[in-house]
Amino acid sequence: MARSGNFVFVGGTDGIGRAAALNVARHGSSILLVARNEDRGAAAVDAMLDAGARDAAFLKADLSTIAGAAAAAQGIKLWRPAIHGLMHSAMSAFSSKTVTTDGLEFAFALQYLARAIVNRLCADALAASGDGRIIHLAGAVPYRMAAPDLDDLQFERRKWSFFKAILTTHVQGFLFLDEASRRWADRQIGLYATGVGSTRTKAMLDPAMPLIMRIMGRFGTTAEKSAVNATRLLLDEAPPAMQAAIFKNPKSFTPAPFDLPTQEAEQLWDITTALASSKGVYLP
Known part of the structure; x- marks a missing residue:
């Protein structure tokens, strides 16, 4: 039996995030889609309602900046005080090193830091549901x-x-989830990464993607x-037995522990706190 509730999809107007959101909508849940493009957001909201969502909304957000990620978290909490699921799938294409207005490398800012900021600022809302689950969409990249x-x-x-920047953001996300599971051990929050392989999505086929990625x-x-x-x-209805786990193979539902260096996970958590603080965002 499937549960229903309040579910947030960061990057949910397209690709895998949109597909997951539609699946959840079919069970009569409330859906919030967080992304940049308002036209795609409006179209995705209509699709969620057509699929059977109890209600659906779009939140415009610039996740490439620290302030934008914090604003997204604030919008999520204003939408509902209790969140049952928060899925991250936002990604972007770029052919050369790009630096954000915060002075951060783009992949790090979008595919690691924004996720960490939103997760930490929304932790209370996730715990308030009694069974909040965070899902990171990622490649099952080995730490080594x-x-x-x-x-x-x-x-x-x-x-x-490109590949060094992208692959390390996946591992950074795993370090976050692993560390959060220790810091939030007494909270009703599950922390999961689900590996995916090559997928026909708008981002993968973007001309700014390296040729091998487009192929x-x-x-x-x-x-x-x-x-x-x-x-x-x-x-x-029941979460996996482990509070934190990675599902490496997209063809099987098999959880595995992250098995990462604890000291590095702690250090990255502190770096994240300091980066956010430098822009006036204070993370719990």
Whole structure:
């Protein structure tokens, strides 16, 4: 039996996030979609209502900045005081190193920092539901393949590359989820990452994506198939036995522990706190 409630999809107007949101909408839940494009947001809201959502809304947000991520979290909490599920799937295409207005490397800002800020600011609302679940959509990247350099997260000393930047954001997200599970051990919040393979999405086929990514996207699976594990994590009546886990294989619902260096997870948490504070955003 599937549960229903209040569910937020950051990046849910397109791709895998949209597919998961539609699955949840079919069970009569309330849906909030958080993204940048208002036209796609309006179209996605209509699709959620057509699918059977109890109600649906769109929240415009610029997740590339610290202030924008904090504003998104505030909007989420104003939408509903209790959140049953919060899924992150926002990503963007870029062919060269891009720096945000905060002076941060773009992939780090969008695909790690925004997720961490929204999660931490929404933790009370997730706990208030009695069974709040955070879902990070990610590639199942092994730590050894893309261990982040915590002394050079913005690629100021190292040479930037698309794959190095993208892959390390996945590992950074895993470090966040693992550390949050320790800090929130007494709270009713589940923290999960679900791995996906190549998928035919708008972002993957964007001309700004490296050619190999566009080829992978063209021959990849559908967003609906890649959304299966995320949908189950959000809707299953009982959460997985582990408070924090990664589901590496998108074709099977098999949880595994993160198994990451605790000291690095703690350090990244503190770095995140300091970065947010430098822009006047104070994280719990």
